[in-house]
Each structure stands twice: as structure tokens, then as C-alpha cells.
Amino acid sequence: MMKPVLVVGAGPVGLTMAAELARYRIPVRIIDRAHGRTDQSRALAIWPRTLELLRAAGCVDAFAATGLHARAVSIHSDGRVLGRVAFGEIASPFNYLLMIPQSETERLLEAHLLSLGGKVERDAELTAFVDTGDGVSCTITRAGNGDEVVEAAWLIGCDGAHSSVRHRLGLAFEGDILSTAFIIADVRVAGLQVPSDEPAIFWHPDGAVMFFPISPDRYRIIADIGSVPSCEPTLRQVQAIVARRGPGGITLSDPVWLSHFGVNERKVADYRVGRVFLAGDAAHVHSPAGGQGMNTGMQDAFNLAWKLALVMRQEARAGLLDSYGPERGPVARQVLTGSNRMTRVVLLKNRPARLLRGLVVRALFRIPAIRRALANALSGVMIHYPDSPLNTGGATGSRHPRPGRRLDPGCGVGAGDLPRFTLVARDDAGARAMIARHSTLLKPDLCPPPDGNGIWLVRPDGYVAAAARGGDWPVIDAALTRLAAGTRAATALKQRS
Ligand SMILES: Cc1cc2nc3c(=O)[nH]c(=O)nc-3n(C[C@H](O)[C@H](O)[C@H](O)COP(=O)(O)OP(=O)(O)OC[C@H]3O[C@@H](n4cnc5c(N)ncnc54)[C@H](O)[C@@H]3O)c2cc1C
Structure with missing residues (x-):
């Protein structure tokens, strides 16, 4: 009997990992210490490259039918459109950005896992593990139900930014935190005069306010607010920011989520220690600018799953697994650099720099090749592994x-x-x-x-x-x-x- 793979964390990355292993008929267990799935919209964007991989996994239709298909993103300033990037020319059969709340993404992935015979074990926390050389001895603690020791073939830490797997491996999570905080609001929006399926970014001398459609009249709003506040924002505060920085005439109502967040930009140097791997936020975190975080994590899972399946089925050499970190590490580094640049551009406050930003964006976004290159870069179809040891x-x-x-x-x-x-x-x-x-x-x-x-x-x-x-x-x-x-x-x- 093959020992199972233990996946720790049933966020989007752990669920993708478990579903892919189950698809390849590899015994897998997936645990999460939380009682249920997140009910927050968190990561909203699924880009075409991730959709391509979900298609290969056999579950993209449910995603496409559930999410909103955004056809373009636009940037506005001083009452005019500075630039608009359409997604129609992305070099993929999925030439749109899928806007879908993370709660829905997790629901669909869990249903997909269930259809493959897998099941998330909830209220189950990984509290210890020992790599024994030919497996990993893992302790799972269930509140009130004692401990279980699982002898796993491999352990995969998909346990998020505060990963205890990463901590126990003693891996440094190197990087920094940006000094600016952001507010986030999921609200009903009336009066926004841009197409209802189009993310829109408004630049203002005070900062930016960004609208990301979730459903026809509901949006995620994000705005920079300087330092981290001591309490959650109110609808009235968000309305005031929108009135000052937005295009005018907008009314917000019915908030389902009001919060704020700071931006950490960190990454591990090694994605693997012995028989333990890291994937997703456990391995890299960055600014949500560009909506790449969850996509990068899910693509980590797609990258590792087929390799692990081939090795466990004894159809490929174990050395195949050594390509995972060298392939995915540089991708995360690029995402960190790109999202940091985008965030800094959005946060420009000084007047000459803002004027220059407006001129450059207007000039560049007039060039079709630049718009196309930007759309393709965001979509993930340009991700590649030029230095892979497998090439x-x-x-x-x-x-x-x-x-x-x-x-x-x-x-x-x-x-x-x-x-x-x-x-x-x-x-x-x-x-x-x-x-x-x-x-x-x-x-x-x-x-x-x-x-x-x-x-x-x-x-x-x-x-x-x-x-x-x-x-x-x-x-x-x-x-x-x-x-x-x-x-x-x-x-x-x-x-x-
Ligand atoms: C406000 C906000 C907006 C965002 N917007 C975007 C966006 O637009 N696009 C995008 O791509 N990304 C976005 N992100 C990032 C995105 O949410 C994360 O990248 C994504 O959730 C990472 O998924 P994950 O599965 O790696 O980790 P998580 O979703 O954090 O899941 C980790 C899971 O592990 C469990 N766990 C932890 N420790 C243990 C343990 N010891 N034992 C058992 N279980 C454990 C946790 O309970 C949790 O369920 C956003 C994030 C935030 C906060």
C-alpha cells in the first residue's frame, strides 16, 4: 500500500494540490485546522493561465459559469481615461479575467476534489512532524479528540502566509512590509459609469481608489490609506474616500466585508527540505496589485502534483522533484518585483511624479503592442521556465x-x-x-x-x-x-x- 501524501491547508492552493493528486490516483489526505471554508471574497482574480490548468484538471467549466468575465481594465485620472487594456487578444483560449470570490473558488475546488473521491478533514491541525527519510511522521491534533500520527510519504505545506510547516523547517521568510495600508470593502455600488464587468482604477492626488466587479452591482473597493488604522473602516469612511477620489455620483451600500490590510513581500529561498514541500502563500506573499497571489500558488500546486504523481507511481526518477523549487522560485520572484512596481506606481504622491506617470501611461497605453504585452503578462501565459533542469x-x-x-x-x-x-x-x-x-x-x-x-x-x-x-x-x-x-x-x- 502506498503511503498517502499529507496536504496541510485547504485554501485554494491545498485544494488544488489535493485534487490534482487525487486525479492522478495518488492517495492523499488534506487537513485544515479551520472549521469551515473562508466566507471572504479575498482573492478575486483568476487569470487565463490558471484557467488553462483548471481546464486540464477537468473543472474549468464550473468556474467559467460561476464567475464574472472581465474584458478589460481601465485607469482614470482627472475625469478622463488614461488607458484601457483589453483582454481579448490574450494568447489563450481564455481571453478574459475571471472575477470570482475566493470563497467560491474554494467551494468549486472542494466539490471537484469530492468528485475525485477526496475529502477535506476539518478541525484538524498539523502540530508536529518528523522527516524519517523514507516518509514523514505527522501529528494531527483535533480539538477534544486527541492526536493522530499519520505516516505520510510526503508532506506539503499549503498552510498560508503564517505557515507552521515553514516555521518548523526553520526556513527564513525573507522580505519586507510596505509602510502603506489599504482599506478593502465589498459593497453594492450605484452610479459608477464604467462597464459593469470592467475593473477600474482612479488616480487622485490623495491616492487611488479601485473598483473590482464581483457581480453586476457588487464591487471590491480597495484604496490606500497611509498607516494601518486601529479599527476596521466604516461604510461612511469608504464612501468619503470614493467621493473624494472617484469619478463622482457613486453611492455605496450593503457592505459584506470591510477591512484593511498591510502588504508583506516575502519569499523562501528553498521550496523543499527532504520530503517536505511548500506551496502558495506558505512560500511567497506579495502585494495584491495585479491579482497574482492565489494564481501563483495554484500554479505551484499544478507544477508539483504531476511530478510527485510520476515519482510515486515509480514512473519517473525522484530527481524530477528537484525541478519544482528552481522552476517556481523565479516565478515568485518575478511576481514580487512586478506587484511591487505596480504598487509603487499606484502610490505616487508627489506632484511632478504623478504628472509624469499620467503622461507615460497615456503615451504607452496608446500603443497596441504595449497593451497586448501587458495583458499577456498579467494573464500568466508568458510564465516560462527557461532555466529548468528538465529542459x-x-x-x-x-x-x-x-x-x-x-x-x-x-x-x-x-x-x-x-x-x-x-x-x-x-x-x-x-x-x-x-x-x-x-x-x-x-x-x-x-x-x-x-x-x-x-x-x-x-x-x-x-x-x-x-x-x-x-x-x-x-x-x-x-x-x-x-x-x-x-x-x-x-x-x-x-x-x-
Ligand atoms: C484582502 C486580500 C485580497 C487578495 N486579493 C487577491 C487577488 O485579487 N488575486 C490573488 O491572486 N490573490 C489575492 N490575495 C491573496 C490570496 O488570498 C492568497 O494568495 C491565497 O489565499 C493563498 O492561498 P493558500 O492556499 O496558499 O493559503 P490560505 O488561503 O491562507 O490557506 C491556508 C490554509 O491553511 C490552514 N492552516 C494553517 N495552518 C495549519 C495547520 N497547522 N494545520 C492545518 N491547517 C492549517 C488555514 O486554516 C487555511 O485554511 C488576496 C489576499 C487578501 C488578504
Whole structure:
């Protein structure tokens, strides 16, 4: 019997991780010390790259049907539109931003996990663990019900920004906290004269006020307020900020959440210690500017799940797991840098700097290529792993994706209940021989290439692992051989289990 993976934390990242492992039929337990799911809207934005991965996971339709499809974001100042970035040209089948409260995201992910046979164990806290070398001995404490010791194969800390897994590993969470605080309000909004499906940012000498649609007349409002206040904001305070900084004529009502938050920007150096991994806010936290936090965490989970599944199924070498941190760490670093820049631009107070900001934004946002580049960068489709230890081979042509790049040939890459690589190549004897030789790692079906001149080996998460010129099969063979578990060792282990 395979030992289970223990996922600690049933936030969006832990739920994604558990559901992906369950999809690949890996025994998994997921615990959360809280009694129930969050009822706060928290992370509102799901970007196209995350939607692509949810599609491969088999649950994107429920998300698309539940959330609001935002088609653009606009920036306003002094009564005019400074710039507007439309999402229609994002290079993804999902060319919109899905606005969906985190409470709904968690509900949908939990339903998906349930459909795969998994279940969240609530009121269950991880209170201790010991890495024994061939597993992790984990103590779960249930209030009033004593302790349970679980012998897990691997432990994954998806336990949020204050991660106790990270603390117990003794990993530093290096970074800083911004000096400015923000208020946050989920309210009904009347009188806002921008399309009801469009996030809108208003710049004012006092600071910014931002409107993010949640449903047709309900918005998340965020505004910077200087230092952290001693008590929660009132609707009247938020209304006063909106009246001063917003476009005028707006009435707020029916608040469901009024709060404030400070911005921490921190990251661990290592995502793994022995048989323990970190993912999501446990590994990185940053400004919500750009709405990347939850997306980055869920993508951590997608990245790790297929690797862990292949290794646990003894179909790939354990060394595959060493690529997780080196791939995801640089992505988090980029997100930290990008969201910090966006936050600083929003917070500019000094008059010459604000004037310059307005001029630059107006000039740049007039250029279609810049608007397109910005939309693609926000969407996550530009995330890639150029320095991944898994990359093999080189470019097959300047227009073709190199190793480490995302490739969406539109043939169900990553879908299904087995973690399999896809061969993107012309259907010929060489391709068929490769599938026969590496039948454990490769899908049985080929995917047609963008043109006839190249061959690509695409990972279950849609990134190119190897690329070669047409017919250069030794490159692909070498990549697969490097990944594969030693055949004899794997067979012996399988016979024993
Ligand atoms: C106000 C606000 C707005 C935000 N807006 C956005 C946005 O627009 N877009 C975006 O992408 N991100 C946004 N974020 C960030 C987003 O909410 C987080 O990135 C996301 O929740 C991280 O998910 P997670 O699963 O890593 O951690 P969490 O959601 O924090 O979940 C961790 C879970 O672990 C559990 N836990 C902790 N310790 C233990 C233990 N020892 N044993 C058992 N269980 C434990 C907790 O109970 C919790 O349920 C926002 C955050 C805030 C606060």
C-alpha cells in the first residue's frame, strides 16, 4: 500500500494540490485546522493561465459559469481615461479575467476534489512532524479528540502566509512590509459609469481608489490609506474616500466585508527540505496589485502534483522533484518585483511624479503592442521556465516554443487521469517508435505540430520539456530516458507493492 501524501491547508492552493493528486490516483489526505471554508471574497482574480490548468484538471467549466468575465481594465485620472487594456487578444483560449470570490473558488475546488473521491478533514491541525527519510511522521491534533500520527510519504505545506510547516523547517521568510495600508470593502455600488464587468482604477492626488466587479452591482473597493488604522473602516469612511477620489455620483451600500490590510513581500529561498514541500502563500506573499497571489500558488500546486504523481507511481526518477523549487522560485520572484512596481506606481504622491506617470501611461497605453504585452503578462501565459533542469534541446525555429516555454497545441495536453507527456509531432514511424519505447511516460496519441519542421515533448502542465528539428528523435529519446525511472528497479518495486 502506498503511503498517502499529507496536504496541510485547504485554501485554494491545498485544494488544488489535493485534487490534482487525487486525479492522478495518488492517495492523499488534506487537513485544515479551520472549521469551515473562508466566507471572504479575498482573492478575486483568476487569470487565463490558471484557467488553462483548471481546464486540464477537468473543472474549468464550473468556474467559467460561476464567475464574472472581465474584458478589460481601465485607469482614470482627472475625469478622463488614461488607458484601457483589453483582454481579448490574450494568447489563450481564455481571453478574459475571471472575477470570482475566493470563497467560491474554494467551494468549486472542494466539490471537484469530492468528485475525485477526496475529502477535506476539518478541525484538524498539523502540530508536529518528523522527516524519517523514507516518509514523514505527522501529528494531527483535533480539538477534544486527541492526536493522530499519520505516516505520510510526503508532506506539503499549503498552510498560508503564517505557515507552521515553514516555521518548523526553520526556513527564513525573507522580505519586507510596505509602510502603506489599504482599506478593502465589498459593497453594492450605484452610479459608477464604467462597464459593469470592467475593473477600474482612479488616480487622485490623495491616492487611488479601485473598483473590482464581483457581480453586476457588487464591487471590491480597495484604496490606500497611509498607516494601518486601529479599527476596521466604516461604510461612511469608504464612501468619503470614493467621493473624494472617484469619478463622482457613486453611492455605496450593503457592505459584506470591510477591512484593511498591510502588504508583506516575502519569499523562501528553498521550496523543499527532504520530503517536505511548500506551496502558495506558505512560500511567497506579495502585494495584491495585479491579482497574482492565489494564481501563483495554484500554479505551484499544478507544477508539483504531476511530478510527485510520476515519482510515486515509480514512473519517473525522484530527481524530477528537484525541478519544482528552481522552476517556481523565479516565478515568485518575478511576481514580487512586478506587484511591487505596480504598487509603487499606484502610490505616487508627489506632484511632478504623478504628472509624469499620467503622461507615460497615456503615451504607452496608446500603443497596441504595449497593451497586448501587458495583458499577456498579467494573464500568466508568458510564465516560462527557461532555466529548468528538465529542459533538453534547443530552438527548432524562431517562431517555435523553446524548452521551458508553454505550448498550447489544443489537444488536451495534461488532461486525463494519468500524468503523461504529449508528443507534438507528425504522425510517422519515428513518432510511433518513440511512443512504443516510452509508453509509460507518453500519451498514446500524438498531437499535430504547428508546422512540419519540429518535434516537441510537452509536459503534463503544458510546458515544453524538449524540442528538436523534425526527425531528430535522439534529443526526445534522451529527455525521456533522463526522466524515466530505471526500468528494472521500477518493475521490482511494483512487484513488491
Ligand atoms: C484582502 C486580500 C485580497 C487578495 N486579493 C487577491 C487577488 O485579487 N488575486 C490573488 O491572486 N490573490 C489575492 N490575495 C491573496 C490570496 O488570498 C492568497 O494568495 C491565497 O489565499 C493563498 O492561498 P493558500 O492556499 O496558499 O493559503 P490560505 O488561503 O491562507 O490557506 C491556508 C490554509 O491553511 C490552514 N492552516 C494553517 N495552518 C495549519 C495547520 N497547522 N494545520 C492545518 N491547517 C492549517 C488555514 O486554516 C487555511 O485554511 C488576496 C489576499 C487578501 C488578504
